[in-house]
Amino acid sequence: MGRSSHAARGGSDTGCMSPSTASPSPAHLPTCPCGSGAPEDSCCQPVLMGAAAVTAEALMRSRFTAFARGHVEHLLRSWHSATRPARNELAGSLDPDRRWTRLVIHETEGGGAADSEGIVEFTAIAREADGSKVRLRERSRFVREGGRWVYVDGDVQA
Numbered sequence: 734m735g736r737s738s739h740a741a742r743g744g745s746d747t748g749c750m751s752p753s754t755a756s757p758s759p760a761h762l763p764t765c766p767c768g769s770g771a772p773e774d775s776c777c778q779p780v781l782m783g784a785a786a787v788t789a790e791a792l793m794r795s796r797f798t799a800f801a802r803g804h805v806e807h808l809l810r811s812w813h814s815a816t817r818p819a820r821n822e823l824a825g826s827l828d829p830d831r832r833w834t835r836l837v838i839h840e841t842e843g844g845g846a847a848d849s850e851g852i853v854e855f856t857a858i859a860r861e862a863d864g865s866k867v868r869l870r871e872r873s874r875f876v877r878e879g880g881r882w883v884y885v886d887g888d889v890q891a
């Protein structure tokens with residue numbers, strides 16, 4: 734929406750009076766916590782709201798965002814039924830003083846729209862209440878359960 738600087742009354746000619754100088758403004762949408770660079774509402778937000786993640790990496794990103802947001806529902810829903818923790822256990826393990834700040838995806842194997850299994854290796858970086866940094870590098874396994882990508886488990890990398 735541009736602002737109309739010329740209050741052209743009578744509205745006769747519309748031909749040359751509309752120079753669309755409106756620059757495609759990079760609206761002040763917050764970028765997604767997962768580090769994709771995309772606005773959250775077109776990145777992880779739909780997945781957090783229940784949309785299916787297209788790839789294992791997209792699910793991984795949404796889970797990082799869920800950790801950053803303390804979104805327990807999404808973490809449970811995106812966990813394989815065989816390895817999913819109890820709600821209380823999960824909620825109790827989320828440290829509110831630990832702020833997840835950054836996610837780096839190192840490698841993915843499979844996990845695509847046509848795959849049924851996938852691996853995502855990533856480093857998740859957090860900051861503790863005292864300001865110290867925490868880095869967690871994990872190689873996570875994902876499979877489809879009921880057609881949707883879910884997290885199975887992961888090996889923490891040294």
Ligand SMILES: [Zn+2]
Pocket residue numbers: 765766767768769773776777778794795798
């Ligand atoms: Zn995201």
